Amino acid sequence: MSKKIQAIRGMNDLLPDASPVWQYFESQVQALMKRYGYNEIRTPIVEQTALFARSIGEVTDIVEKEMYTFEDRNGDSLTLRPEGTASAVRAAMEHGLLYNQTQRLWYTGPMFRHERPQKGRYRQFHQVGVETYGLEGPDIDAEVILLSARLWKQLGLFDHVTLELNSLGSNEARAAYRDTLVAYFEQHREVLDEDSLRRLTSNPLRILDSKNPAMAEMLSQAPQLMDHLDQDSREHFEALTARLDAAGIDYVINPRLVRGLDYYCRTVFEWTTDALGSQGTVCAGGRYDGLVEQLGGKPTPAVGFAMGIERLILLLETLDIVPQEARAPLDAYVLGMDASTDGDAMALAERLRDELPALGVQLHCGGGSFKSRIKKADRSGARLALLIGENERENGQVAIKFLRDDREQRVVEQASLATTLTSLLSE
Ligand code: ATP
Ligand code: MG
Numbered sequence: 371m372s373k374k375i376q377a378i379r380g381m382n383d384l385l386p387d388a389s390p391v392w393q394y395f396e397s398q399v400q401a402l403m404k405r406y407g408y409n410e411i412r413t414p415i416v417e418q419t420a421l422f423a424r425s426i427g428e429v430t431d432i433v434e435k436e437m438y439t440f441e442d443r444n445g446d447s448l449t450l451r452p453e454g455t456a457s458a459v460r461a462a463m464e465h466g467l468l469y470n471q472t473q474r475l476w477y478t479g480p481m482f483r484h485e486r487p488q489k490g491r492y493r494q495f496h497q498v499g500v501e502t503y504g505l506e507g508p509d510i511d512a513e514v515i516l517l518s519a520r521l522w523k524q525l526g527l528f529d530h531v532t533l534e535l536n537s538l539g540s541n542e543a544r545a546a547y548r549d550t551l552v553a554y555f556e557q558h559r560e561v562l563d564e565d566s567l568r569r570l571t572s573n574p575l576r577i578l579d580s581k582n583p584a585m586a587e588m589l590s591q592a593p594q595l596m597d598h599l600d601q602d603s604r605e606h607f608e609a610l611t612a613r614l615d616a617a618g619i620d621y622v623i624n625p626r627l628v629r630g631l632d633y634y635c636r637t638v639f640e641w642t643t644d645a646l647g648s649q650g651t652v653c654a655g656g657r658y659d660g661l662v663e664q665l666g667g668k669p670t671p672a673v674g675f676a677m678g679i680e681r682l683i684l685l686l687e688t689l690d691i692v693p694q695e696a697r698a699p700l701d702a703y704v705l706g707m708d709a710s711t712d713g714d715a716m717a718l719a720e721r722l723r724d725e726l727p728a729l730g731v732q733l734h735c736g737g738g739s740f741k742s743r744i745k746k747a748d749r750s751g752a753r754l755a756l757l758i759g760e761n762e763r764e765n766g767q768v769a770i771k772f773l774r775d776d777r778e779q780r781v782v783e784q785a786s787l788a789t790t791l792t793s794l795l796s797e
Contacts, residue, residue: 380485380493382680391683394696398524399478399498406517408474408500413457415480419447425456425633425661429572436483450482454499454676455633455658456665462503463667472504478679490649490681500655501674503662508606511637511657511673512613518641518653518675519619526691527682531641531652533619536595536627537607538575538635541660543600548574550593561588578626581648594625603636610637633658637673645688646681653677700752701795703773705734705743707759712737714758718768718784722756725788729795748773753795756787770794 377383384392403410419439426432438450451457454477462468462475478498485491500517502510515533522528538544552574555562562570563585566577578589599607614621621639629638638656646652655675662670686692702722706715712734719733732750734743747755755771762768768787771779782790 378493380487382492382494388683390697391686391692392679394692395525395679395683395686396478398521399476402517402521402524403476403500405520406474406513408476408517411458411461411475411477412479413451413454413461413477415451415482416448417451417457417460419449421456421460421665422449422452425459425665426453427573427633429569430576432483436485438482438484452483453481454479454497455501455661455674458499458501458674459662459665459667459672462501463662463665468503468662468667468670472502474500474502476500488649490646490678490684492680496679497676498679499674499676501672503670503672505673506659506671507637507657507673508610508613511606511610512617514655514673514675515614515619515639516617518677519617522641525682525686527643527685527689530645530685530689531643533614533621534624534627534640534642535607535611535614535621536624536638537599537603538628538638538656539595539599539603541635543598543603544575544595544635547593547595547598550598551575551578554593558588561585575628578628589626592626595628596623596625606636629654629656633661633664635659639675641677643685645685649681651678652681652685699730700732700750701730702754702756702791703732703734703747703750703752704756705747705758707740707743707757709737711758711760711763714763715756718756718758718787721784722788722791726791729791747771754791 419437422437423433432452437452440448442448458475458477462473467473476499478496480494480496482494484493487493500514502514519528522531539547552570555570555574555577561584562577563580563582566580566585569576578592580589611621627638627640634656636657636659639654640651641653642650643652644650653675655673657671657673659669659671661672662668704715704719704722706712716733719731722729722731732752734746738746744755753772753774755773757769757771759769762781766784767781768784769779769781770790
C-alpha cells in the first residue's frame with residue numbers, strides 16, 4: 371500500500387469545527403473596514419522575487435531565509451508572498467492608484483514563510499492588513515491605530531493587548547544613529563551572539579530586537595534612537611501620542627522596537643499580548659514613506675499594519691470569548707419519517723429557506739431507518755428537528771422535536787411554521 375500523502379509541515383487545514391470562528395473574525399473585520407472607509411484590495415499570492423527582495427530588504431530574516439522561492443517554467447524567479455505590503459504597493463503603482471490621490475486599503479489572505487513551525491508560528495499563515503497612501507500623518511498614523519483598537523474592542527480583546535510604540539526617525543537620523551549604535555556594539559563585541567555579529571554590518575538595528583538573555587543587560591544600556599530623532603520626527607511622534615492620549619488609548623514607548631522589515635521610518639508599533647507565550651505580537655505596523663519611491667514610484671507617504679489571524683483566533687480561544695452565536699449552530703434539521711415522505715421534507719426545507727433566509731436548515735439525505743434518521747438529526751447539532759410522517763403530510767402539518775431542550779414534541783401547521791420557528795428560535 372502506498373503511503374498516505376499529508377499536508378506540508380506548518381500549513382494547516384481549517385476544519386469545519388474551526389471555520390465558524392474564522393468567519394466571525396472575518397465578518398467583524400469587514401464591517402470595521404467599511405466603518406472606516408477602507409477599500410479591499412486582492413493581489414496574487416505569487417509575485418516576482420525581486421519585489422520582495424527590493425522592498426523587505428536583502429538582509430532581513432524574511433528575504434535571507436524564510437521565502438518560498440522557485441523558478442517558473444519559463445525561468446522567472448517567483449516567490450509566494452511572505453507579507454502583503456509589497457504587493458499592495460506594486461498593485462497600487464501599476465494601476466495608477468497613487469496618482470494625485472490618497473488611498474485607504476485593506477487586504478486579507480495567506481502569507482508564506484519558511485519558519486520553524488510552533489504554536490502561533492506557521493509556514494502558511496493569514497493576515498489582515500491595512501495600507502494607506504498619500505497621507506503624511508500623524509493623523510492617519512493615529513487613525514490606523516484607532517481602527518485596530520476598535521477591532522480589539524469589538525472582539526473583547528482590548529483589555530488583553532498592549533500597544534507598544536516607537537519612532538525610527540528619518541532615514542538620515544537613523545543612519546547617524548546606526549553609526550552610534552555600531553560603535554557601542556563594537557565596544558561590547560564579546561557579548562554579541564553569532565546572529566548579532568552577522569547583523570552588526572548588515573542590519574545593526576535588528577540586534578536591539580534580540581531576545582537572547584545573555585545580551586539583555588548590554589542592550590538595556592545601548593544608546594536609544596529616541597534620543598537621536600530629528601526634529602520633524604520628534605514632532606510627528608509627539609502629535610501622534612497626543613492623539614492617542616485624547617482618544618484614551620494607552621501605550622508603552624518601547625525604544626527597542628525596530629521591526630524586522632527594512633522599509634519602516636518614523637512611527638512603528640506593535641500590539642502584543644502575554645497570553646500566547648513567545649508568539650505574543652498579534653499586530654504590527656508603521657510608516658514606510660520611502661517604499662513607493664524605492665520601488666520606482668513617486669515619493670508617497672504610507673502607513674499600515676498587518677495582524678496575524680491565527681494568533682488572534684488562538685487568543686480568542688485561549689480567553690474563551692468567542693460569542694455563542696459565532697459558533698454558527700444549525701437551526702433546524704428537516705426529515706421525513708421514511709422514504710415515502712422524503713420528497714415532502716425536501717419541499718418543506720426549500721420553503722423554509724424561501725420564508726426565513728437567515729435560518730440554517732439541513733435536509734436529511736441518504737434514507738435509512740427512522741432510528742438512524744433521528745440519530746443523524748441529533749448529530750447535526752441542530753436545535754430542532756422538523757419531521758414529516760404520513761399523518762403530517764395528510765394534514766399539512768409538521769412535527770417539531772426539540773433536540774437540545776427537555777420539551778414535549780409539538781405539531782404545527784406547515785403554513786404557520788415560519789412564524790412558529792421565528793418565535794421559538796428567539797427564545
Ligand atoms: P515575529 O516577530 O513574531 O516573527 P514578524 O515581525 O515577522 O513577527 P510581521 O512580518 O510584522 O511579523 O507580520 C505581522 C503579524 O503577522 C505578526 O505580528 C504576527 O501576528 C503574524 N505573523 C508573522 N509571521 C507569522 C507566522 N509565521 N505564523 C503566524 N503568524 C505570523
Ligand atoms: Mg518573523
